Amino acid sequence: MKNIMNTYIKETTTTFQINDTTIIVPGKRRFDATTNEPVFDYDLDNALLIEAGKKYRESIHFDxxxxxxxxxxxxxxxxxxxxxxxxxxxxxxxxxxxxxxxxxxxxxxxxxxxxxxxxxxxxxxxxNAPLTYKEMEVIGNIRVEESMDEYSGFQAINEDILISLMLFFSDKGISQTRLQKAMFYSDFLNYKTTGTSLTGLYYRKFPFGPYSEALNKLTDDLIRLEKMTRKLDYLMVSQEKVNLDFLTEPQFEIVKKIKRYIQKNDAKAVSDDSHLHNGWIHTTDFEKISYEFAVDMLDDFLNCE
CATH class of the missing domain: 1.10.260.40 (lambda repressor-like DNA-binding domains)
Structure with a gap:
């Protein structure tokens, strides 16, 4: 924080964006006396953040x-x-x-x-007791055998590719909903063009679209290992630059296209789009989604600019 002798405090309003909801909070902030721009003040800023969280929880009726x-x-x-x-x-x-x-x-x-x-x-x-990513590693051979089917895209879990893609998609910040869909599209588009998934993850039909329990767990692991950080409670931000040289040129073009799509759409739009795919439509709630649905479900995505 700047020398407080060169700052002043005044009542103002601060806008927070939480889970695609705009929350406006009145309260005190500290400003630079020369530029009149806000400057960091732990106590004042933390009080505003707490109040924003309270107002958001009230707006969604969650406590x-x-x-x-x-x-x-x-x-x-x-x-x-x-x-x-x-x-x-x-x-x-x-x-x-x-x-x-x-x-x-x-x-x-x-x-x-x-x-x-x-x-x-x-x-x-x-x-009722999904495996953590670390537990999957412990039983490695069993996991590989189980995963080599239509629900994992006939691919064993590849930790290096999985983590690299997660960090690639989160370099500018990404919500868990959009990260799940980015990985889903990456795996299913790769299956469509090559006959195997990229990561070996399987996805289930959840109310908000295709979802991987293992991917959600691994996000927590990467945050704990400081490869990712959490911002505003819902955004994951990569802390490392990644090299995607393991991808072929066509694969790299596909993940870049997915990244552009994810970055320009909010979580609701991405979630709604995922409900249009046959894999989600024709799968029973909470069951695994077969990669075979990739054959005819993603042509528009492949052809979009």
Missing amino acids: GEKLIEFRKKHDLTQALFAKILGISRKTLISYEKNYAIPNNQNLKLIQSMIKDETLLEKMSTHF
């Missing part, structure tokens, strides 16, 4: 207490409920204590489950 009530109503431990949601226990605790705000994807899932409790039973039946 950590509701989440706790729902979890306890169904006799779920934090560890088990976190696995059902595909998030870390630490992330769930931050939601319950109102320390953090769920990103669009997690928020839609939580709201859907609270509104329709049959979703909890469906999800619990299919994967």
